[in-house]
Amino acid sequence: MSLEIRTITASEFPDWTRALDTGFLRPPVTSDEVLADRLAHSDLARTRGAFDNGRCVGTLRSFSQEITTVGGAVLPADAISNASVTPTHRRRGLLSRMMYADLAQAKERGDAVATLIAAEYPIYGRYGFGPAAFITEWEIDVVRAGLDPRRPAPDDGGRIDLIDGAEVRGTGPELFERFRTGRAGTVSRDERWWRIHTGVTSNGHPWTEPFHAVYRSAAGEVDGLVTYHSADGMWGDRKQPLNTVSVRKLIATTPAAERALWHFICSIDWVTTVRTDYRAPDDLLPRYLPDPRAARIVTQADYLWVRILDAVRALEARTYGVPGTLVLEIHDKAGLAGGRFRLDASEAGASCVPTAESADIALDVRELGALYLGDESALSLAALGSLSEERPGAAALTEALFRTPRRPWCPDVF
Template identity: 60%
Template sequence: MSLEVRAIDETEFPAWLRAKRVGFLRPPVVSDEEVADRLPHTDLSRTYGAFDRGRMVATFLSFDQRLSTVGGADLAANAVSGVTVSPTHRRRGLLSRMMAEDLALAKERGDACATLIAAEYPIYGRFGFGVASWTTEWAVDVTRAGFDRRRPGPAAEDGGGRIDLSDGAEIRKEGPALHRRLAAQRAGVTDRTARLWDVGTGNAHHAEPWTEPFYAVYRNDAGEAEGYVAYTSDDKWSDTKQPVNTASVRDLVAVTPAAERALWRYVCSVDWITRVRTGYRAPDDLLPLLLPDPRAAQVVTHADMLWLRILDVPKVLEPRTYATEGTLVLDVRDGAGFAGGRFRLDASPEGGAVTPADASPDLVLDVADLATLVLGDESAVRLAALGRAEEAVPGAAARADLLLRTSQRPWSMDIF
């Protein structure tokens, strides 16, 4: 019997949530409260289900997103989430059907790209997605980090500013503007809607038990907020009545180096905290080298984060800025036909101009591999060494790196 793939209606949303939970190996129980909370924020026209004799056996959804690119502009993105296939219906092409329909509609809408966070690495390359950003998490042994905990507060050590304890309501007020400032400074940041701020600060229904975090805001000497941190702590003591507590950072946003340094020093100086889990950070985060003894920070996670699928090469390359002036002709291969072609990039620190090209290419590569370059993270020289990019002109990969790579690696802080 053929399997039906289509957008769901309101009456099918509870079944869609249950099928999604099955796919992510979570208890297949959905409360009325969860349905009532999530349904108003879900675009059912972009929420797909696969049906076998009326039973939901696969899920998929997408939504509008803004993605920051190099230089502070943002891209219109089609964010993909909630992708599951029930274990009874694997390897029947359901994901391929849902993905093809969704990407075609995103292309028709004029989205520059599609994005997702992959639960498994091998799945999405065949759909033209490439890893555009990576993430790292550290565990810091603060007893060995080298900070002098007898000294004044961490903000004072930076010569100004202060740190104030806060709450979720203040973060919902101050946080969005800080997050937008961060996105203007760094590529790879995805936007946060009012709904995401509510969820992230406990002001919405949670399917899993919610633990209220501690919040702290850094303000400069003029009293302006320049960053904040949200963290939780466990409650553990040794047999000799010594504290061995771990602080787990949920969110740390800073728009100035002084704020970032002060917030990390603050978290690492809280009494009774002997260990700090940083949460997902940019791989070039300040933290390890901020410590007097960087060996106190051990990498516990280093993995791919944001996957990017280019749908329109000019729309992705033109809004960003470039380290220097230069020209590059790219031959982009795209088996799905969304973004393939030969393009001439005329780059400058002010931006890029991308036009169709008849000239011989400098660099030949798949659309998924171009996705790893466009936010400045990957090296074209490394792609060439891996056999994933072909230099039609000697030295083209190094020239691409000179234009495309950035001094800061892209950072995608949110899972969606």
């Protein structure tokens, strides 16, 4: 058989989409309307396929993205998505060939990091990705939460207003730009994201119109936005409605706005259960409730994975917990970000340069990706044997430099 890896043409896009849907166990038929929209928003120079005698049997696509790093700076990222291999062609190295071709192109293009949401944990570490941000999903027993139903409105002078999708597209992007500078791990949203999430553009999935609400501060500033929907409720033995509200997205730029939106959601008549969206593991939600135990964790998992492509740019872009100097030996079998680097961190900023000095720590590029946004522990990695301490005390210094008080969070899938 002749197996070929290359970028695709517009005429091959339907076959590529069929292979993608097959790999993800979705019906391998897509409407012409959805195909046309996907094609219009796909960069074919970054859309790769694996072909067996002309038939697409593997897919991978990437696109431009920005990611917020520790301290609020944004970095250009190579966002990887739609990675699949048809079941008949597994274990032949097709994903590896597509992935390494994309990463090499991203490095040449000038992207500092690559990102992805890993469908399966064991796959992406071998390409240099490390789990950099985790998510937690809660289910709230509204009755147990203990909120006073007579006081659903904010008590800080702000207010909650219901709005429609058009208003979301008008106010949401500006709010999100303010929000994303304050949370490491957040990735950029383009105009199409807002159109898909307000039902204007189809992504091939059935659309159910949700509810949207904003929090306005006492000064009239929109500081928070929540999108939610409710499944049909059940009626108990005494004809008591038992509805569940599922939050699709909730972002806020202040704790007051976040608290007010959660209290609003939990005060809606007939609602006895609230299912959250994917939140940061250290989200304040449980502590906004009089009884934090009313929020039960139902999902906790790795989510955003990061792959360093340019160690100097990536390490200089973020801030650090303490001043200090660290020499890192980075191993990268792909040859994209490896080498020995001296990192000097101070209140004025960070400097990272190649060096011939003796290394303080040695680690694979995948562990650097896990450390990068401040969520992983260098001391834990050392205990696991995934980070080598070449100088006594270096692992503790790495911990103090890289760890952050708040955990990173990526609210979006891509």
